[in-house]
Structure formats: structure tokens, C-alpha cells
Amino acid sequence: MYFDPKAAVARAEKLGDLFAGVKDLKQSLPSDLAHVIQGQNRREGRTQKQLRQYNHKRDFSITAEPVSSAPRRSAQGSRRRFVVQKHAASHLHYDFRLEMHDALKSWAVPKGTPYEPGVRRLASATEVHPLDYLEFEGVIPQGQYVGGTVMVWDIGTYEVVEGNYWKGNCTFRSRARNLEVSGTFAVIGPKAKTRGFWNGSVTL
Numbered sequence: 001m002y003f004d005p006k007a008a009v010a011r012a013e014k015l016g017d018l019f020a021g022v023k024d025l026k027q028s029l030p031s032d033l034a035h036v037i038q039g040q041n042r043r044e045g046r047t048q049k050q051l052r053q054y055n056h057k058r059d060f061s062i063t064a065e066p067v068s069s070a071p072r073r074s075a076q077g078s079r080r081r082f083v084v085q086k087h088a089a090s091h092l093h094y095d096f097r098l099e100m101h102d103a104l105k106s107w108a109v110p111k112g113t114p115y116e117p118g119v120r121r122l123a124s125a126t127e128v129h130p131l132d133y134l135e136f137e138g139v140i141p142q143g144q145y146v147g148g149t150v151m152v153w154d155i156g157t158y159e160v161v162e163g164n165y166w167k168g169n170c171t172f173r174s175r176a177r178n179l180e181v182s183g184t185f186a187v188i189g190p191k192a193k194t195r196g197f198w199n200g201s202v203t204l
Helices: 005-015 031-050 052-056 131-135
Strands: 080-088 092-100 103-109 119-125 138-140 148-164 169-176 180-187 195-203
Touching: 031 052, 080 131, 080 169, 092 131, 092 148, 103 131, 131 148
Parallel strands: none
Antiparallel strands: 080 092, 080 148, 092 103, 103 119, 119 195, 138 148, 148 169, 169 180, 180 195
């Protein structure tokens, strides 16, 4: 059906706005689709709650660090992603991040990653980071929180062998681009002290 401009105006004047009632219609979504949408909204809400501290500490008009966005779950099956970032802030250290609960649980490792079985490294828990931080590299301006140069030292996937983060310890096995890491990461759960130890081995 085609109307030239004049005919269209005449028709609208005669019949009125045919879409006027659309805004008042109540949509009825299929129950399966409604359930999926509700689940996504709950996930996004939980993720944004986890990232409040991360957002509060940064001025995104100055720093190039990723702004938190809607969670994107890993497409690695049972595996999740992890990253180790070398961070030359006021003190050189390594940031260790595990994809968990639609965000990155993060620890600062002051003395760097272990290279021998049984070597224990102090890992201090830091704020949860968004998933987009997995591949972040760049210079955080001085004056911003933890200003300095960040580079990806290694990145890969991991899977939990046993344990539970919320119960205070987690044993994982992972595969990275440059290393093969198989070890134990013992963390203190969020309801207790926010410190943990990375006690594992790295095979070059």
C-alpha cells in the first residue's frame, strides 16, 4: 500500500493516529522469555553491586580503564578466564584476576608469581573488576587510583578442581598463553579477612 504525502495527511486527518493506543497496550511475553529476561536483569544488578567500589575509585573521564558493563559470561564451557597483569604503580606488583560470578575477583601479588612448587606468595584482595579488564593494557594517569603502567603478563582459562571461593579456598588448574599453571590458590572468603595466598607451581 502506498500513499503520496498529501493522501497520507488526508488519511491521518480522517482516521486519526492509528498507533495512538499502542503505548497503552500491555505486552504479554512468553513465560520462558520473561524468565530469561528477569534472570539477566538479576545478574546485571548483582554484577553492578560488586563493581561499586571499582567505579567509585575511578574517574573515567581521565583514566582509560574499562567502564563496567553488562556481564558477558565466558564461552569456555566449564572453564573461566584469568589474567595476570604486571602493574608498575607506586610499587611494582602483579595483579591476579579470576573470572567468577560475572566479574573478576582480584588480588595484588607484591612479590610476583611463584616459579617453584610450594612457594607461597602473599596475595592481597583488591576490589572486584569488570570482565573487560581481562585484556586491559595502558597507562593509568598519575593522580588516579593505582596510577602507573599496566600490561598483560599472561592470560588464559582455568577450571576449579576442588574447593569453593565462598568457603575460603579454591584449587584450580589453568592453561595460559605463555605458561602452564597447575597449583593451589587458597583465599579467605569475603566474610572473613580479605587476604589469601597463592601457593602453586608454574611450569615454563
